[in-house]
Amino acid sequence: MTDLFIHDSAARRKRRFEPIDPGHVRMYVCGPTVYDLAHLGNARPVVVFDVLFRLLRRLYPKVTYVRNITDVDDKINARSRETGEPIEAITARTTADFHADMAALGALEPTVEPRATQHIAEMIALIERLIANGHAYVAEGHVLFSVPSFRDYGKLSGRSPDELLAGARVDVAPYKRDAGDFVLWKPSDENTPGWESPWGRGRPGWHIECSAMSWKHLGEAFDIHGGGHDLIFPHHENEVAQSVCAFPGRGFARYWMHNGMLLVNGEKMSKSLGNFMTVRDILAEGPWAGEAFRLLLLRTHYRAALDFTMEGLREAKAELDGHYAMLRRAPAAHDEGLARRMAEWVLEPLHDDLNTPLALARLRDLRTLENALTVGGSATVVLERIGLTREPAPGTAAAAFREAAQILGITRFAPEAWAQGLAGAGKATASGDTLMASAVAGPTREEVESAITARLAARRAKNWAEADRIRDDLKAKGIILEDGPAGTSWRRA
């Protein structure tokens, strides 16, 4: 088995992945705060860590992937005050939308998806431990983490507490002993959600929930912690402080992985900047859009910034069209052992810190090879690159493609369905399905097929003018015909 290397943000270098328990790999990824639709930037970690999850499942017997839902937060409270919609309604609806959107991107469900509001008891227990350990204190109804009490504070994000203080751009609350101290628990008035606690009725601070949920579902120490690069400070720094101080000597997360930001016009896409586009906006482009966006995300290495453009989305769609076209025409028969080896060759770059762009390039090589063998061609350059000395049986490269593409989570639809409109295809939730079905426009399958029959008669009679007229007519309606040795096939543009 090839070793897996991942870039650990804490160590700032690539490290060989050695799980605490090789029989059970454990990963935690920060999930959404459910107060609004997911934007394109929110989708990046979901897709990136979905690929990692799939890869880990291939490499290890058991993988537990935890991704939380943050359903208690002052942004949610603010939204409820603005719109008048009850908090529970906002979080329930937004969670359902999030699930539908992520399913449309082909993301598997995590093993566990804990909600913050269902882990208040764990949060309180954690805070009590921190107070008992001398790492937290009560002040004016708040419980604060004492940053000076933790020597390694700032290690993850690479800053010293002094620097943080110097650059602080918020007013320091008077009850803080140290300007860097952060809130673990804060009081709630009667109009704000709250839970009874040893410190009165209140609600948790932002960071404590992740420490509580990873502890509950993965234990005091686990293997991988992931999230967006912008979470390193303060969120992950504070999480480390809380968890390490609550469970001294256990080490918390062994590897930290952070995905780069998604940009639009060279700037980070974020809700606070207001320059965001929702996943749902993209899905409305067509039934192909979810998978195309997923591919777009994987065409750039996860740690690099990615500048989103519609041209990029269309290019990803065109790439998928080509992949599906190959799968559609490739024979099912194949050399199984050779297919397995070729799939390994494609997936090999994923073991080097999830190099999806290189894996995708190799996947394209498999497509070229299969096309050459199925349609006609030599593909000597590709054969050499793969390291094959002779041509594999037709269908073999396609079988390898299918196996490798499964780890990347692309070409998950039936090739014919992809080509002809995907009506009713996706297994997304109800709202996602509606979206897909409504996006299919143009002639029905029956209309297209009867036109093809009419054209076939014209071609038999060598009435080329009529045959071309039918083809042009369909083309104007978004239907492309392709004559091949096995007959005429069609697809939607």
Next chain:
RNA sequence: GGUCCGGUGGCCGAGUGGUCAGGCAAGGGUCUGCAAAACCCUCUACAGCGGUUCGAUUCCGCUCCGGACCUCCA
């Protein structure tokens, strides 16, 4: 201001101390009734300036440009 990460051919985007990334676009060809698809060929880049080296796009330094973070953020 502090910390960090980047600048690769028309566009996107991997990677490497010295032989090829790959894709899109463009041009040429094979095939086809004509197309389409597919395959083949062409297109040889690493921000700038120094340094290390037999040799640097790759290592080091400086400069310029872009971005992220500095307690809302995936």
